[in-house]
Structure formats: C-alpha cells, structure tokens
Amino acid sequence: MSKSFKLFRDESEENKIEIKCNGISQEKEVRKIISISDKIYILQENAVFMGVPDDESHNQFNFTIFKESILDMEFWKHQIYVVTIDGKVLTKDERDDDDEWSEVNFSNDKIVSIKCNSIGQLFVSKSGILYGAGNCGDILSSDYPKRIQEITDKVINVTAGNDFFVILTVDDFPYNDNECGSIVSLVSVTSTLSDKFYRKGYDAVRTKVCTLGSRNEGGVLGTGDHIKRSHLNYIKSLEGEGVHKISSGKEHTVARTIDGRQIESVDKTDFSSPRELLSKRRDIVDFHCKDYRTKFVYSSDFTEPVNFHENAPLVLISKEYTLYNQPRTIQRNFEKFLISLQNAISECLHGRYFLPPPNCSDLVRELNSEFNKITMIISTILLDFEEFYYGFKVLKNISFVEFASEIIDIFETYTTKYCDCKSVAELSDEPSRILSRPIQLIESFLEFLHLSQLTDQQELFEKSSRKIRLDLELAEGSRDFWIKHWKTAPILRFKSPHRRIILDSETAPIKLVTSKYVSSNYNFILFSDIFVQYGSGLSVFTLLALWVQIEGLNLLASAALKARIMESPTTMSKERSLSEKDILLGGDPIPSLLNKKNYTAEEQTVLKCKNNLRRTTSFMSKTKNMELAGVS
Structure with a gap:
C-alpha cells in the first residue's frame, strides 16, 4: 500500500485500490492521473506509470513504468502526448506496443x-x-x-x-508604470527585496x-x-x-x-x-474537477505528517477513480490568522472600486497608488504564510518573521502616507475605512507572533504598533480640527499634510503664562512643528520646547520659541530667541490625580491633554530643532 498516496474507486473505502508496483516509488506524490478504458496512467516524479487491473481483483492494480523523464502527459483520441523534462513534446498511438515516439516541433x-x-x-x-x-x-x-x-x-x-x-x-510586470511600478518608493529596504515582495504579489493578484x-x-x-x-x-x-x-x-x-x-x-x-x-467551511485547501464532478479537500481531512511536495495537488480524479496525495500536517492552530489575511486581501481587492476617482487631489492619488502596492505585498505575505500553514516552510522562514524590520518599515511608511492624507480631511468615511485596512493587520501579526512565542519579532511589532496608534490618533485629531475650522481663513494657511494638531486652546483646559511674546488672552494652537497664537493678530513661533505645570485643574504652559512674531496674517517682523526668564519651569504634573481611580469629566480632559503631550514626544522629536521637554 502506498504511503504517499491513496487510490479509490467511487470514493469508497471498501473500493480502495491496492497498488502493486514495479519501480513505482511509495514515497513520491502523484501529479496527474488519467483513466483510459481499463487502464490507469499516473505521473509521479518525472515518470509515467501505467496500471492495469489484476486478473483476480479489480481492486488491485499492477503498475509498470511507461515512460521516464516526463513533466506532463495527455491523451487525445488514440494519441498520447508527453512533455519531457528538457521541454520536448513526444507523441505516439497508445495502441502501439512499440516505444517509437515522434517529436512535435516548437522551434x-x-x-x-x-x-x-x-x-x-x-x-x-x-x-x-x-x-x-x-x-x-x-x-x-x-x-x-x-x-x-x-x-x-x-x-x-x-x-x-x-x-x-x-x-x-x-x-506583464510594469516596471515603468507610475501607478503600479516598483515599490522602492514605498519602503526603505533594498530594492531587490522590495521588488521581490511586490512582484510576487502582483503576479498573484x-x-x-x-x-x-x-x-x-x-x-x-x-x-x-x-x-x-x-x-x-x-x-x-x-x-x-x-x-x-x-x-x-x-x-x-x-x-x-x-x-x-x-x-x-x-x-x-x-x-x-x-x-x-x-460554503460555511473556510478550510478548503484544494479541489479537482473531472467529468461531471468536483472534489474538495479540507484541512481537517489530513493529520499525519509525511513528506510532500508543495507543487503536487492534494486530490486528483479521473472517471470513477479518486486519488489523494498525503500532505504534511497542516498548521490548523493558525487558521484564524490565515483567515484574517484572506479577509484583508478580499476587502482590499473589492475596496479598490470605491476609492476616489483619478481626478482627485495629488495627495489622494498618491495614496491610492501606495494602497495598490501594499495590497500586492499583503498578497505575498499571504502566499508565503500558506506555505507554512500547509507544512512546506518552517516558522522562521515566514516573510514577516525573517524580514520583520523590512515589513514593519513598509507598514509604517504606508501609515504615514495615510495619516498625511487623513489629517487634512482629504478622505471621506468609506475610502478612509478601505485605505486603513492594511494598517489593521499589524495587530494580527502581533497575535500570531505571541501565539508562536517569537519574542524578538513580537517586541519589534509591539513598538511599531504603539507608534502607528499614535500616528492614527494625531491624524484623527488633526482631521477633526480642520473640519471645524474650514472657514477660518487665518488658520487655514497652516494646513499641511505633514503637520499635526497637538493641542488646541478651544478644546483643551490650558492657558499660557503671559510673557513678553505670548499672551494668556489669545487662543493658541500647538502644531507638531510650530506654535500659533491668534486673536486680534496672529503670531507664529518655531517650537523648540514646551513646559507644562498644573495649578489646580488648569494647565499652564510657556514655550521656548525662536520667535517669528507676525503682527498680521500677511506681515512678518522681528525675529529673536526668548531668554530663560521667559520660560516657566513646571514641577510634578498633576500630583493630586495620580492615585485616583474615578475622575470627573474635567479631570479626564486634563489627563487627556497631558497624555497627548507625552505621546507626541516621539513624533515631534523627528522635526528639526524641536523637542518636548519637562513633561513627565
């Protein structure tokens, strides 16, 4: 009885075919099966074997080598065609007993x-x-x-x-297509690895x-x-x-x-x-059609680990015969992650039709292009993970495990582009939901890595997840701000896809300490790179540092500013750096609130403002000449 495959008549265990062989390997899978009259031909590891029923039992077949060094075979009327391993096509009449083959010319x-x-x-x-x-x-x-x-x-x-x-x-892979070209612009890894991820996904989609x-x-x-x-x-x-x-x-x-x-x-x-x-079942792993029927194979059908080639089908049928190749153990404990990848690809592929049209802004058009690229990369990750899921690859060789830093770079770069677009209110709700779908996979990666106990990669993805959550929160807050102030002309001039809103005095219980250059009577906006005061006039400062202290439930802030004081929205004057006497140094922030469990609405708002300042440290530190200091 073969260890690598099982052959049945009419899919019945009672009609299981016993295989008697002369040269056929019991450890090799079958790539093709063809039933002609009372004979069965199978292609197994570069060799075609012909089987005929035993004289005493139709549930026993004697197999002998029919032709060696073969990649493929087919029958047409009474002609048999074989494709040799060196790419030649040979043919002969299957009724002839001789071994004389003629070659078909393909130049x-x-x-x-x-x-x-x-x-x-x-x-x-x-x-x-x-x-x-x-x-x-x-x-x-x-x-x-x-x-x-x-x-x-x-x-x-x-x-x-x-x-x-x-x-x-x-x-054909469009190397020079601006919309679907190389993904080198999307990531900061080597172009060879980037192109490999993108092209494999492109060919799959x-x-x-x-x-x-x-x-x-x-x-x-x-x-x-x-x-x-x-x-x-x-x-x-x-x-x-x-x-x-x-x-x-x-x-x-x-x-x-x-x-x-x-x-x-x-x-x-x-x-x-x-x-x-x-189908209610999501674990279909293979299928084969022949004659008037289709046979599906499910992951739960196989449990025994054996050697198996990844290119061989799991099931083959021909007339009344059904043949099963035996795969390695399928990693069914990771089925949830596989389904999450499949769902992500499904939503991305179908979501393409709901994205903004080509006549949208350049910013949105660029994001659409990056969305198409990262969709291809996720497809590569899915195909790669399936090789592990079906037992063809070990855990450490999964792409997002082996190349964790590069995959993180890809997703962080895409998140930045998405947040740039979202922060200036360029996206409506449905396109925003679709374009954010790839970002949600970071949490799925984390869950898989935790289950797999891959601590090094898990730490990398956890750090990335925190950064991405911060980026999304800042983009959401910036979007809400610009929607609210879409008619405020003096402020709209500061609207930029690369700028985020950190604090707004209209919504935060915070006031400035009056100094020589700033007034507590003016409204202010703390952007990620500048500090703006507005009231009867408008002042803009390049931000160097910000100190915050608590007096009761009011936040007091003063800024170290390299001053560009604007006396009007269109006129800039006097530029100087503030001296230390203009800076208010704060002490321990919110000591009375540190040990409380239940907060009032006002206290919650104060804590949220404090946390916003703390969480923006990493974001603001990327901007030249800027840091957030004194916030514990």
Missing part, C-alpha cells in the same frame, strides 16, 4: 504542460507562450501547433473541458481568465449568455480578482482566488455566469 521553445480535449490541444511554454492545434472557431484551426497570437499576457495555467479551454494569464470554445450552451464559457463564440473571450468579472487555480470538468469550471473564494461556471443551470460557491 526550440521549451514546453512545460499540455491540455487536450475533443477539439484540440494547447501547449504552454516555459516563457508562458501558448500554442494550439485542432479546430476551435476562428482562433484555432490547424493540424500542427502554432502560437496563439491573440493571447499576449503570460500564460500560467490551462484547463480543458469537453469542448472548451479555460486559460489563466497574468499581466493581476490575473485574467479567458475561455476558448466551440460552443457556449448554458454559458459554459462564463459569459452569462448562450451565444456561440468563435473567438477568445475574457471573463471580466474575474479580472484582477487574484485567481490562482482553475480546474475543469466536462461542462463546468471552478476557480479559486487568493482570498480563499471558490468561483464556479456551470453548464445546464440557471447560473450561466461565474458565481461564488457559498
């Missing part, structure tokens, strides 16, 4: 896979070029393989129904599905109508949805997206256009 292009059905054959080259032979409308009518010029994108997979093909392609068939009864080509087509047809509803696997039976196709959805196009039903298969 030195190396072929990696082949699909056949009743109307012809499609061949995929190593470079993603598609060749075809047979008769399928206007696009394919040839007795020998020729390149299908209508498909210009890279082909990554082909599946075949009874008389139609479904082709999965991916856009920017996929297209097209169909080629001689008929369209019941909308089998996924078009939603019954019109016969003789040309290539792209399924618009699946474009850019991250389809990464397709499988076809005789008259139906199932596609799986990167966020874990299964989408089906079925013949002879009222659902003629692709529709999502609704």
